[in-house]
Amino acid sequence: MRVVFAGTPQVAVPSLRAIVEAGHDVVAVLTQPDAPGKRRSAPQPSPVSVAARELELPVLTPTRASDDDTVATLKALKADVAAVVAFGQILKPAMLGATRVGWVNLHFSVLPAWRGAAPVQRAIMAGDDITGASTFLIEEGLDTGPVIGLLTERIRATDTTGDLLDRLATVGAPLLVQSIEALVNGMASPVPQGDDGVSYAHKITREDALVAWDRPAHIVDRQIRAVTPAPGAWTTLPDGTVAKIGPVQVRTGSPLAPGFLRAEEQVFVGTGTDPVALTWIAPAGKRAMDARDWWRGARLGESAALGEV
8 A cells, every 4th residue: 555644743653653564655754844953953853754764765844735846746656545643734635636545634632522733732721531533534624524433542630741642642553554544445434523522622822831820720730731741831930030840739738829839848839729739840041850959949938939929
């Protein structure tokens, strides 16, 4: 089977490897162009680009994947099907017609829930107990195509987006392989998505990652886990500078006003309900450190607080 693969971040790599290991001929790998390096370092290839080159696969990095030249290149390859995982570009109709049977996307939610750019982040933030992965035929709508296969995965109480994405990427890879094989072999029966249960996972912004300490502790916990590792939860320090923080642990105990700090065996921050314990903190320009080490070095007074109070 001749396959085009389109993907960019690390979560797409298990699917690319699974397709190769299944014995299929990956005739092209589409991925985003190299990203600008930090602090004037050289541009960095995407994780999918790195994996594809290790596998000695041809790599295409168009700025616009649906431009005429790229479409013509793909048509000339006469691929049976395309597999997509977090590619990062909208595919126009001309591109969707460049393979024999279509483009199959692996999406990290149980569709039609959480269509869009950040399904795992929004599921954690909303307090969902169950999420999963779906494969569907791409059409012009945003994640609206008929579903080929799906699986479910429980969201654990301590899951960050990074944790959950790693698991979904692993269990989703064989689902994608099975889906493209079934489609090409005429064994798939894609099911149109219903109108019930539709929700949208809008892209996570920097504002989404700013911790609001006056919210209930369980909401603060979900928010921080949802934006870990990227873009990373952040707050302001008592001196007005910014710091990133890691996942917190909800603790029952003596009340503490929202944002205010108290150091005991752990460093606690007040919320709208119970206090939460900090795990690590990374002040601007510094590496992440244990919250207790930060507290000892910061030498803050009894009225010190995080955020706007």
